Structure formats: C-alpha cells, structure tokens
Amino acid sequence: MTKHKSTAWKLGAAALLSAGLAGSAFAADKPLAGVTLTLASQNDQFAAVIAKLAPQFEEKTGATVKVDILDYGSLLTKTQADFVGHTKSYDLVTMDIVWAGQYAENKYTVDLTDWIKRDAAELQLDDIYPATIKYIGQYDGKQVAFPFAGYAAVMAYRKDLLDAAGIKVPETAEDFVAAAIKLTDPSKKIYGFVANGQKGAAVAQDWLQYNAQLGGSVLDASGKPALNSDANVASLKVYKELFDKAAPPGAVDYDWGGREESFRQGLVAMMETWSVGAPGYYDPSMSKVVDSVGISFTPVGKGLPVKYGLGGWGMGINADIDPAKQEAAWQFIKWLTSAPVQKEFNMLGAGSYIRKSTLADPDLNAKYPFLPIIAKSFENADGDYRPRIPQYPEIQDLLGTAVNNVLVGGTDPKAALDEAQKQAEKLF
C-alpha cells in the first residue's frame, strides 16, 4: 500500500514535472539558453555551412549563433573597428592566419592557451594537426584564435591535357614552369597556368606562394624585411614569365574568384590554389572539368626542403565581451571543432580541415578523393611563408602594388622590389 502510494506519488510528480516544469528542466539541460553569439565570418565556403549548422548548437546548448557573412575587406575593416572602438558588435570572429601578429600585439581576442590546456582531453588535441594550432592563431606565446578551417596549398591540374601532351604531373617548381609554358596554346584557348594578378591582396598572396616554393622569403633571418633579396627578384622574374607566356591574358586582372572560375571553366591546365576550392571542381553545377581534374602537391624548387603552404582561418573570441559570454563562445569553438561536427561540416562542402580523423574519414574520402594530399601537406606545413607579423597587411599591400606593376610591364622586378623594400623599412 505504502509502496503503491509512493509510486503513485512519484508518477504524479513525474507527470507534473513533464507538464508544468518542462520549461525549467529543459533549461537545466541547456546551460547557455538565452545567450546570443554574433559571429563575423569570412565569406568562404565554410560560412554558409556554419550558418546551417548553428541551429544544432542551439538545440544542444540553447545559445543562438548569428552568422554575419562578410567579404574579406569588410570583415577586416569591421572587426578591426569593433576591436579598436571596443564596440562589442561581434563575440566571435574568423581570423585569417596572417592576422595573428596584429591580434596578438593589440590583444584583440582572448588568449586561449589556458583554456586549451584545461580542456585538452575534450578537444582531442592529438587528433588535430599541430601545424594548424601553431600557425593559425599562435603568436608570441599567445593563442589568439583556435583553428577550425585549415587550408593546404595544393596544385590542381587537368589530367586530360597533361596526358594529351605527354607530360607527367610536375613535382618540382622548375618542371611546373616548363610544363605550364608547353601546355599553353592560345589558339585553342588553353593556358598552362593561372594565378591572381590583380593589384592588392590577390596578387601579393599568390606571388608569396610561388616565391616560397622558389626559395624566396619576405623577411630575413633576423625578422627584418628583405623584400628585394636576390631570391625574391629571381622568383618574381619567373612569375612574370609565367604570366607572359602561360596565363590567360585576363589573368593580370584576376582575383581569387576569376582564378578559380577560369580553372572550373576549362581554360587552364594547372594552378596552385587553396584546398578549400577543390570541392567546387567536382561540382557539376558550376564546373566543366569534373571528370578530368586532379589534385596534387605544390611543386617545390629543386634542392629546397619540401614544405607546403598552410593557410586558413581560426576562430577568435572578442576580448571586450564579458567573461560569461567568452565562456559561451569557447563552448561554440569546442563544438565546431569537435570530430563529429567537423565531419558533417565537411560533408556539407566546407572544404576546411584540422583533424586527422576527418581527413581519414571513409565517407569524406569517397566524396573527395584529394584528402590524402591535404593530410600530407599538413604534415609538412609552412604557415609562415606569408609572415604573420603585425605589419603584414602593409607589406602585403606594398607587394600587391609592386608585383602587379611588374606583371603589367610598368617596371622591372628589381626596381619594383627595391621600392617596396624602401617603404617596408619605414614600418619597422
């Protein structure tokens, strides 16, 4: 009887709980209910995917994540303005690998070092490529952002064109240049090579990529600018030669969009690019080269140490927001970079990798055959070929004008880099 009674009481209580108290019980499961996080995101492939997945995070924790998708220039301007004005418009920001120096120097974002140590087990740190953590966000002893989208510099090429010309996939930078020139046939509208030529960040970043592979470097051993070193001048000559002899004529105006598009439309035989663009080549709604595209390592100059360019985006937490929100933002980062979410993220086409398990995942490998190339590139990654120092934006701008000027025939490589060096020295 008493037993019955107590069971009945329990049942009643349970019913009451599920009916009346459901709301609060619900809230207990969702520690972040009512929190809204605003995320400023670069308009890369991952942006729309994050926006798509954000409701899952809300279901799990109760926190709403609003994703503001911005182009590169606006993202830089708006986040910097937010930081220097302490306006707290954004709680989370995507940080380009090259902004790390500026972030660290000005303490824009929360230093994540201690949190990473604290939550090491939960993060499964040994599953994440050390290079991504080191380069994307680590600077001067601080971890100003946590990587969520690592990109490897890769070479995309057209199997059909290379086969027809009897050329092997180039493995050295010298082979690449020779093959690019040989594959070019303007009468058939086939060009051996394409890269960004447009003034500004576009041409600067692409040239830096080729420059590193040809043994050049923007800084000398002591960290001072050495824009006009002999190696840099030599590599710029090669870059110009490629544009003159092997690139589509419009390439001097291309930015990333034009470059990718020219490859997807079948105008170009080979190009170096970020791995994030690769899913697009396999997408029949936008690509004409679905069946003939191949992805390989970026060719490195003969006799140089084998290193592959690393780029990508980390997530930083605005240092101005209150600690509770910072903690919530950290929860989001942990969720976004967790193995299951990373898999779904990439199944939806984000093209952004940081985990060994994601790159080894059979489902993803079935969909994207080029993942082993990214994995190996990450293992031999160099994320410093674009120096991640606080002065990087200005250096990039100087190079963006200098290299473009050389490509359009306005000046010769030595003179252009001498002038850029003169300006760069003022920044140090």
Place this chain on the structure above:
Amino acid sequence: MAASPASIRQRRSGLRFTDRRKLFLFCLAVPAVIYVIVVALYPLAQGILYSFYDYNLLRRGGRMVFVGLDNYVELLTDATGQRALINTFAFTFGAVFFEFIFGLGLAMLLWRDGRFNRIALAFLLIPVTITPLVVGLIFRALLAVDYGYIGYYLAEWGITSPRGLFAGTTTALPTLIFIDIWEWTPLVALILLAGLKSLPGDILEAASADGATAWQRFRLVILPLLLPTVFLALVLRMMDAFRVFDSIFVTTGGGPADATNSLMVYGVKQGLQFFNIGYASAIGNVTILCIAFIAAVFALLIRRADVRANET
C-alpha cells in the same frame, strides 16, 4: 506700404512684425544648421585635428603623436600620393568635360517636346539610378578579355591589347572615365535640359526672327543665357567626380600599379584598412581643399555669368 501686414500684426503682439518674421525664418533655418554642425562639422573638425598627428589605431596601442604637417608633406612628396592627386584631377576633368559635351548635345536634341523625347528622357534616367557599385561590376564583366561580351572581341580584333583595358597602365584610367561618362552624362543632360526649358521663349523667337543661323543662335543667345546652369551642372559633377570611389574600388582597386589610384581609394585604404587615421584624415582634408578650390572658381564664374545674364 502703409497698410502692409506689418502694421496690422504689430498691434496684435508686442514684437514688430518684421522682427517676428525674422524670428520665424530663423527658427525654420536653425534646426538644419545645428544638425549639420553637430553631425558633419564636429567629425570634420576632429578629422582636421587628427591630420596633425601620427595616429594609427593598430600601432602602439593607438597613441597619438603630434607631427605637425608631416602627414601633408608625406602625401604631397610620396610617389603614390602624388599619383593619386594627379589621377583624381585627370579623372575629374576628363570625365566632366566629356559629360558636358555629350550632355549638352543630348539636351539640345531633347529640347523640343515630343512623344519620343519624353520616352527617351525616361530611359535616360536609368544609368543614373543603378548603384555605382553595380555599374563598376557590370563593366568589369563586360570588358573582361577572357569572357566579357565587349572585352573579348576588342582584344580578339586587336583593338585593345590582349590583356584588356583595365590591365593597361595607360588605358585603365580612360576606361574608368568612360564608365563615369556612361553613368553620369544623362544627369548633366537633364540639368542642362531643365535650364534650356526655363529660357524665356520670346528672346529665342526674336533671335530666329532676326534671321540668325542655328549656330549663331546657339552661340550668341542660348549659351550666354544658359551659362549659370552650365556652371552649376559642372560644379555639381566635379564635386562628385572628385570623390570617385565605387567604380574604381570594384574594377581595378587602384591598379594596375597605381594607375587608377584616386584620393578617395587611397584614403579609404589608409583609413579603413590600415586605420592610419592621421594620414587618412590628411588625405580627406586635401580632397576637401581641392574641391573647395574648384568650387570657388566655379562660384566666381557663376556670379559673373549671372551678372552678364542679367545685363542682357
């Protein structure tokens, strides 16, 4: 005069009517004046102050260091700054000159009222209404040598260099001027047309009755009467052309090299990308001085033209 409203009103209230009217008009004008002073002049004054400092929000924690006129000296001696100044002047005068010639021609054509002209007038407005950003993008796509409907054939037929108009250090700026002409000629035409329509009909009739040829009528009668409108159209367009930004920003980004770098493009880069506030403010202030100079010259011309128009 004795039975003016003033004397009637004066009796009803303590203040004299003319004073009350003055007060009333003052009250109407004052909100706008205060608004503009608070929202425009205050930031402008700050900008002038900043321009005397080395003030970079991203360096040294954003500390300000007084440097006097250094920012201005650098702008005027630096190759990039000089080029931006020259480009801006070249762009402004080039674009406005052709906009005026074509605009005047269009206005003369559309002067006579007719059905066709009314329809043409409506279509004329279209380029003016398209977002300048979009106009730039449209031309960038059309003129692309690899896939643009115009650029491809221009290059294929050897009219332009194989790399296209935007890639040439000598062709990029004229191309941007051309885009500006496409976009803004209609506005100049409309302003001039408005001026033409307000010309007194009797003078024109008298002129044609005198047996003057069309050219004589245009040169001796119409043009002098139209001068105030002409100067107004020119000064309005010049003020806007001098601040050109959108179309350059989305087509060449100031390139190739520095061939199309304008003061605004340069200033926005320094200010909103590098947050080099001191230098960006100096660029802004130099822009103001240049436009003010142009505007002052034209204001003088307008006054003179006004005086002459009143004499005839």
Place this chain on the structure above:
Amino acid sequence: MIPVLWLVATAYKPPKDMFSSPPTFIFEPTLHNFQRVFEVFDVWSLLKSSIIISVGSAVLSLLLGVPAGYALARSNSRYAIWVAYFFLAIRIVPIIATLIPFYLMMRDIGLLGTWWAVILINTTLNCAFVTWMMFSYFRSLPSDMEEAALTDGCTLWGAFYRVALPTVVPGIIASALFCVMFSWNDFLVAMFLTNMDSKPLSVALLAAFGTKDITWGTLGALAHFSTIPIMLMALFLNRYFVQGLTRGVH
C-alpha cells in the same frame, strides 16, 4: 543600354555558361541564381533595411532642409546667401574625412549598428543638398502670394505651410528622389556602420562579390533587387524629376 541588358540577362544564365571563352550568347534561362541568392542572403531583410535607411534619410532631410531653404530664400539678411553656400559646401566633404570620428560618436551614444547611424550621417549630405535645392527653388518663386495671405490674416506658419509649400511639390519630390537614390546606392558608410541585422542591399552586394564561389549570375540576381525598385521609382517620377530640376538649378 547594353550594360543594363547584360545585367538582366546574367541573372538567368546558368553558372557554367557564365565564363565561356569566347562568350556565349545563347543559353538556357534558369532561376538557379535567384535560388542561390535566397540561400545565402536574407533578401527581404536586406530590402527592408535599404528602404528604411533611404526613406528615413529622405524624410529627415526634407523635414530639416525644406524649412531651411524657405527661410534662406525669404530672408532679407545678407548672411542668408552665405549660409546657403555653406550648405552647398557641405557636399564637398569626402566621407573618409568624417567617417571614423562619426563611428566613435555613434558608439558613444549607442546608435552603432542601427539604422539610425546610417540615416543620421546620410542626412548631413542630403539635408545640405535639399536646403540648397529648395533655397534656389523658393527664390525663383515670387513671394506675392504669401504677402497676400499674410495680409488676409494668415499666420506666418500658415503662409509657409499652406501657401508656399504646395507650389513647390515638384521640387520636393525631385529632392526626395535624389536623397533616396543617394542613400540607397551608398555602400561604404552602410558597410561600416550597420551590423548584420541592419545592413542594406548595397552592402550584401559587396559581400557577394568578394568571394570565390559566387559568380556573376548570383550578383546579377541580387542586383535585380537593388536596382529595379529605384529604377521604377525614377521612371514613374520622371516628370517631377525634370520639372524639379528646371526650377532647382537657378
């Protein structure tokens, strides 16, 4: 006219055909680009922001500028013309000279990221323009009617509101049109001052352009929304526009 046709055509072109070399003229029209635009952007919210910002700024500019223009035109003071020139001169201020101080000012009064911030800064230029335009407009009208109304016992406000104002409706419409166009098309200020909930179409256009996988087609589709409303407005109000200019240019 070709550029406009291109813009329209591009939006219906399948992404694959966009970049053919040589360019193709014949293609199968598709709505794919519109689909994509709606996937990536909240078009209706962008449109709403554009409308609020441009109409808000136009209304505020008219409220401030029309009375000021009237006052300057009817004033006998010799300073009036200089005040009018002052308003004209405001138009020469390039945005880069004021934007950053204005940004900090908006932060301090808590309006950053709201429509108000953009409306307020756009209103400086617009209000200056309206004042100058209405100044020349009122000046070209004889003041006989107002004098007569005042003699009949009309108040000063009545003379302005009921007698003078109705005669300048075309000028007001033309000024409003200019104001709306200016705010609608501006992207630099809006990019800097709005946040994701308040940003207008022009800012989204820029975001759409600066990416690797959005192509000309999507941009053309988005441009439909940013261009067509203002174009239709100009076409319908075209009569007032020319009429407004006719008086306003003196």
